[in-house]
Amino acid sequence: MKVFLAGASGALGCPLIRRLHDAGHEVWGLAHRPESLEIIERLGAHSVKGDALNQVDIFELIERIRPEVVIDQLTSLPTSPVDLAQRLPADCRLRLEGGGHLFEAARMFQVRRYIQQLSGFYLDGGTGLANEASPLRINAPGTIGDSARMYASLEKRISSVQSMVCIGLRYGFFYGPGTWYWPDGAFSRHLHQGEIALIGKGSSSFSFIHVDDAAQAAVAALTVPSGIYNIVDDQPSKMSDWLPAYAKWIGADAPPCLDEREGLRLSGEESVYYQNSLSGACNHKARAMLGFSPRRLPWFN
Template sequence: MRIFVAGGTGVLGRPIVEALVDRGHEVVATSQRPEKFSVIEALGARPELMNGLDEATVRQAIGRAEPEVIVNQMTALSAPSRDYATWLAVTNRLRAEGTRTLMAAAREAGTRRVVAQSASFMTQPSGSGPTDEASPLYLDAPEPIRSHVQANTAAETLVLETPGIDGVVLRYGFFYGEGTAVGPDGEWATGVRSGAVPIVGEGTGQYPFVHVRDAVAATVTAVDRGSPGIYNIVDDEPAPQAEWLPYLADILHAPAPGRVSEAEAEEQIGVQAVYYGTQLRAASNAKAKAELGWTLEYPSWREGFRELFG
């Protein structure tokens, strides 16, 4: 099968390319940096130069590849920023503008299926129990959360409603593993080691984590399995901030995390710190398990964290 991976050198893109090649697929993977081509070639794929916000390069790359399936993993999240809105700005454009161009090019190229990245942590904070793929999204959230939710929603609509293409949206949880923010050299782990990541309020926000390897397995499975639609790709055990932060600190032999009030968190970090730390609801992975036949190597972040940092 000819598969086109948009964003083939990122934390998730690179192992996806490797896994698809290992399965015997003919893979074309993109980067907007020519110096990354050797990475793609070493994985056994063919590199293509593509800027997801440049319509001409998107149409040219997809037109040359004529892929049966496109896996869209384009983001701009690798470089951390202290300003949340600035950090998300290019990714928001890639979701909305980039996806529009990609889906149009996919239709022109005769692509039959598109598997695209989204996020599971953007649901309304009201309600009880785990959310699922039909739960209301936080479309009226305060900025900068609102812009990110709206960009993801726009991308999801394009993927699911483009005529002639089976669209699959994977709403990933918070990644952890090598190369991620929650990895040995990642921003979160570094912050926990230094005592700079506090628990917000009561720390009741239920983080949906997923190990990179499990996210890759779900993505590769979705290439040729599962009905079109949305799937939460999260592990089995929601992680309250008041539990996972001290747990990680203990593994890292770091100081116990401090606490800040919601008002202090909003002033010092931003409204997203309050949403994630106190309001985020758990997400269910039941649909992905049932319809994709997805099984997790790391059902719980507890065992995953311990293996990763142990």
């Protein structure tokens, strides 16, 4: 298949290009910066210079290339999670406006299949794990609610058309090379510097996913029916369990503990919510429909 990949040079884009190439697909990777275009070429894909926020650019590219599949992995995330609040408006604009241009161009030029990156970590599973019918936490405080509302808009977008097969991949928290959650990643650096504390009971449940496993799922999504799929690992784990295990894995000291009152005073409502209210997610549908088989978390091995 001829695949147009937006967000092709990122932590997920690079392993996705490799897997698409190895599966025999013709990949066209969209990027804006010269160094990103070089990465795409080195990985065996055709590099395409363009700006997703430029509607004319995107329509011209899709009309010229005429892909059978468009994969939207557009993000504009900061190098560190502590800077997310400052970067979020730009990230939302790229995904909603830039992704909107990509989506409309795909519809206009009769792309057969559209695959959309979504969130599997701001879902509301109630007292259990979230499934594909679970809603996003659109009323959560701060950037959690802002992000959830953005992802809800993306889910609504791909469910609004019948002319394309639309797949939504709800990814867990990414870990692996090039991500925040890796020995040389930003989260690890903050842990080493003693800047991360465990707040309250740490009762939030987190679902992670290795970027290469996420790429495997995206390739499998080239042949599955329309719908939403939770792309998360098999080990949803409480913050109180995975955070100290992660610290030990990277050789950092165990994080200090704060009660909720002190956490609220020092870090704010959003941090307390983040560590104590999130739901993990269930991947049974992806396992059954995509042949999905994620690896085990390295900090629990």
